[in-house]
Amino acid sequence: MSGYLAGIIAILSINVIFAYGIFLAVASGQLNLGGAGFQAVGAYAAGWLSANLGLPVALTLLAGAVVAGLVGVALAFPILRTRGVYLVLATFAFAEVVAGLILNTDALGGAMGMSVPGYVEWQVPMIGAVVVALLVFYLMTTRFGLTMRAIHDDEDVSDLMGVSIRNVKVAAFGVGAALAGLSGAFYAHNFGYIEAQGFNAMVSIYVLLYVLLGGTQTAWGPLVGAAFFTLLPEILREVLPAAKEVVVTLFGGVPDGSRPDESWRFVILGVLAVAFMAIRPEGLITRTMVERLSFRRRTAPGMKEATE
Amino acid sequence: MSGPILKLENLSKAFGAVQVIDDVSFEVPRGARMALIGPNGAGKTTIFNLMSGTYAPDRGRVIFDGRDITDLPSRKRIGLGLARSFQNIRLMPHLSVVENVMLGQQSRAGSLGAMLSPLGARSRWRRQAEALLADMNIDTYPGEVVATLPYGIRKKIEVVRALAAQPKLLMLDEPAAGLNPSETAALRDFLVQISEGGTTILIVEHDMGLVRSLCDRAVVLNFGRLIYDGSTRDVQKDPQVLEAYLGSRHAGEGVHA
Amino acid sequence: MMLFLQQLVNALMLGSVYVTVAVAFTLTIGILNFLNFTIPTLFMLAGMVGWALSYWGLPFGLSGPLHWALALAIGIAAAIAVSLIVERFTFRYLKTKYGDSTEHAIPLVSSLGFLLIVENLVRIAYGTEARRFPGPDANMTLDVGGILVRIPQLVSLLITVLIVFALVQMMKRSRIGRGLRAIAENPDAANILGIDTKRIVPVVFMLTGLLCGLAGALFAVNYGEVAPMMGEDIGSKAIAGMVIGGLGSIWGAVLGGLCVGLLEMMTVHFFGADTVQIVVWGALLVVLILYPKGILGHHSIGKGKL
Incomplete structure (x- = not known):
């Protein structure tokens, strides 16, 4: 397999795992805008253990997930009291604090970054992504998944139905944080080098958008969202240079003929985010759509004439 | 087991300066089909919210199945057998x-x-x-x-x-609101079926036809106070109830339906 | 003592930049319960457009380089225009059907989309590096009893104070202000009372664009430098200021912005510049968890869903 394709599969797998981590929080009604923070915790935990204690990769991957998960649970309890804007801000602030702490910790390389031994090939993150996807699909079929979705829809009624809001939210947020951490650990071992700047606020925003645009009603959403936006730049390699010249001229600049950078990908992500929120805020993949595609849906007699 | 399934003792609740529930006490007998009625704003839904734990009362106690549940978290009440529906679906x-x-x-x-x-x-x-x-x-x-x-x-x-x-007690908040007469009749049969299965029913309802054909007992609230507790047959003869309804904008629509 | 006073004055000057942006944040949250992530971008846009016009002139060779003041005025206008476009897509077409938790986040997510669009378009058009802004000499200083005050900074501070006062007066006395306050209390009731929310909501976005654009322009003049990244740092500190002051309170944002300026100065003094990020965001996180009302915040705002 060519290195190019191997690189794409590795980053795709890492993004899918990351997206599932954020999905678990969002599906239970918690907008987690601190994804990069949890990914950084996982990446640095795995990297540090690997570089300093020489632990085998299997253990450092696990450790990355566990440490990020514990941090997630520790954060989930106090922020349970916050909702809406406050929750978004709290998770966002958490990620900034993590990045700041890493930058100021010499043992983690500070601003210099950190080399991570124990290289893993693309197959390993890919297997990881498949396992994580199966896990999340399974979780969504359980009563735990049902209560998560119920809390997303109506927290007060879920409580009256006997759902322990606290337990479900903390568990969903914590497992999600662990998955984000796992994606960071895979990243560390696949790229072999990590730096705090690689886990900035934009990363948190991108992954949340992958999840929301893919759709949060089913486990298919994050998979489709992450895959689409990871593969998009590959699709657009040919189209973009021309578009770039138009925009540069429009803004009063002089086209220099250089190849467009990845900024373009994010312009498109932004446009899609705005368009989806205006037209189809539930995201691309909805439950109804999955039911239709899976041919399980029967039409109920007498249902057609009676709508509100 | 004997004794009432639910007992409210001297419940009071105020929102700011407004006394929404004022010293209300009544019992729901085991196996009964009971109605909680009164003009709009009388505090019926508030009583439900106090029973299900959405609000905590300022004073008074809620006793369910012989157990004081006044301070029990709302989440745990359904497990004891206290389930409800909502006014807006x-x-x-x-x-x-x-x-x-x-x-x-x-x-x-x-x-x-x-x-x-x-x-x-x-x-x-x-x-x-x-x-x-x-x-x-x-x-x-x-x-x-x-x-x-x-x-x-x-x-x-x-x-x-x-x-x-x-549940042992099913609390329904205006289940017939927005239904047409045939749907209401179907709902009535449905509730009778549930009741015959042994579930006690407490229902908040404006449709007096449904109340009379379904329930044997009724309590009436007006401005947060209990003004009637007795059979559904006599409720429309009670002078206080008549005054409560005729003095309100629901005069024509509710009681004589 | 003298050093301390000088630091205090510096903190005040620094904080006044944060104050304007924090007021913009608090205005949209207080009135629309909407965390508008385009705010740092609007701030940056005014500065970058101002730079481009004073360096290149109007697009398509319509003019040579413009005077810096005119360029900045057009930059502010650009920020207002973009803010109004944001309004179209976040509020004009918004219909909530179920009231669930992600549905309430639709405007927020939309604003994240706009943040990506504008910021990356600016990078594509103007490049990523910082640019020197040809404003007046930022180092003209005034000596007040041994304490040095930069004149452009002083002017900025005065403008900031003026704007905040004007805004508070507008909210208190004008028809529009009363309408905005009614929407903040209860949007449905405001509608019933005959307040035309469709016409009055854009006012919030116009004010947002104006405040951010102005802050961006003052920043460009004061620091003599603009960059596509300049919004992120200011944005984060303005958010911190808003939260510390209390969401939805204009005076809270003023107080919070100044607090953050002071906090930053003290952190730099005692621990060095590298730790500012930890201290500012850490303070924000602690306030959010322990005292979410902030110093002057409303109890009701932000308590419900997004």
């Missing part, structure tokens, strides 16, 4: 019919094992929920997402969701 819009009903089973399925086992086609929880839907003659496709269903059916599903908890 509050089904989970993105859950299917059967999933909404399975949510109603939560108080019986909160253990870690139950939380982590799948709710697939062969799960006993799903089969129970589907059986309950069939028993209650809700012949819509159970996999349908409820947001797309007609009003009357959603109203019924909400009652079934509460029933899935296998």
Whole structure:
């Protein structure tokens, strides 16, 4: 397999795992805008253990997930009291604090970054992504998944139905944080080098958008969202240079003929985010759509004439 | 077991300066079909919210099945057998019919094992929920997402969701609101069926026809005070009740319906 | 003592930049319960457009380089225009059907989309590096009893104070202000009372664009430098200021912005510049968890869903 394709599969797998981590929080009604923070915790935990204690990769991957998960649970309890804007801000602030702490910790390389031994090939993150996807699909079929979705829809009624809001939210947020951490650990071992700047606020925003645009009603959403936006730049390699010249001229600049950078990908992500929120805020993949595609849906007699 | 299933003792609740519930006491006998009526703003829904734990009373006690539940968290009350429906339908819009009903089973399925086992086609929880839907003659496709269903059916599903908890007391907040006469008649039969299964029913309702044909007893609230507690047959002869209704804008519509 | 006073004055000057942006944040949250992530971008846009016009002139060769003041005025206008476009897509077409938790986040997510669009378009058009802004000499100083005050900074501070006062007066006395306050209390009731929310909501976005654009322009003049990244740092500190002051309170944002300026100065003094990020965001996190009302915040705002 060519290195190019191997690189794409590795980053795709890492993004899918990351997206599932954020999905678990969002599906239970918690907008987690601190994804990069949890990914950084996982990446640095795995990297540090690997570089300093020489632990085998299997253990450092696990450790990355566990440490990020514990941090997630520790954060989930106090922020349970916050909702809406406050929750978004709290998770966002958490990620900034993590990045700041890493930058100021010499043992983690500070601003210099950190080399991570124990290289893993693309197959390993890919297997990881498949396992994580199966896990999340399974979780969504359980009563735990049902209560998560119920809390997303109506927290007060879920409580009256006997759902322990606290337990479900903390568990969903914590497992999600662990998955984000796992994606960071895979990243560390696949790229072999990590730096705090690689886990900035934009990363948190991108992954949340992958999840929301893919759709949060089913486990298919994050998979489709992450895959689409990871593969998009590959699709657009040919189209973009021309578009770039138009925009540069429009803004009063002089086209220099250089190849467009990845900024373009994010312009498109932004446009899609705005368009989806205006037209189809539930995201691309909805439950109804999955039911239709899976041919399980029967039409109920007498249902057609009676709508509100 | 004997004694009333529910006993409210001197309940009071104020929101700011407004005394919404003022020293209300009544009992709901075991197995009864009882109505809680009164003009709009009399405090009926507030009584429900105090019973289900959404609000804490300022004074007074709520005794359910012989146990003081005044300070019990709202989440734990359904497990004791106190389930309710809501005035405005509050089904989970993105859950299917059967999933909404399975949510109603939560108080019986909160253990870690139950939380982590799948709710697939062969799960006993799903089969129970589907059986309950069939028993209650809700012949819509159970996999349908409820947001797309007609009003009357959603109203019924909400009652079934509460029933899935296998409650001892079922509290219904205006179940007939927005239903046409034939739907209301169907709802009445449905509730009689539930009642015959041994569930006590406490119902808030404006439709006096439904109240009289369904319930044997009624309590009437006006401005947060209890003004009547007796049989549904005599309720319209009571001078205080007449005054409460005739003095309000519901004079013509409710009592003589 | 003298050093301390000088630091205090510096903190005040620094804080006044944060104050304007924090007021913009608090205005949209207080009135629309909407965390508008385009705010740092609007701030940056005014500065970058101002730079481009004073360096290149109007697009398509319509003019040579413009005077810096005119360029900045057009930059502010650009920020207002973009803010109004944001309004179209976040509020004009917004319909909530179920009231669930992600549905309430639709405007927020939309604003994240706009943040990506504008910021990356600016990078594509103007490049990523910082640019020197040809404003007046930022180092003209005034000596007040041994304490040095930069004149452009002083002017900025005065403008900031003026704007905040004007805004508070507008909210208190004008028809529009009363309408905005009614929407903040209860949007449905405001509608019933005959307040035309469709016409009055854009006012919030116009004010947002104006405040951010102005802050961006003052920043460009004061620091003599603009960069596509300049919004992120200011944005984060303005958010911190808003939260510390209390969401939805204009005076809270003023107080919070100044607090953050002071906090930053003290952190730099005692621990060095590298730790500012930890201290500012850490303070924000602690306030959010322990005292979410902030210093002057409303109890009701932000308590419900997004």
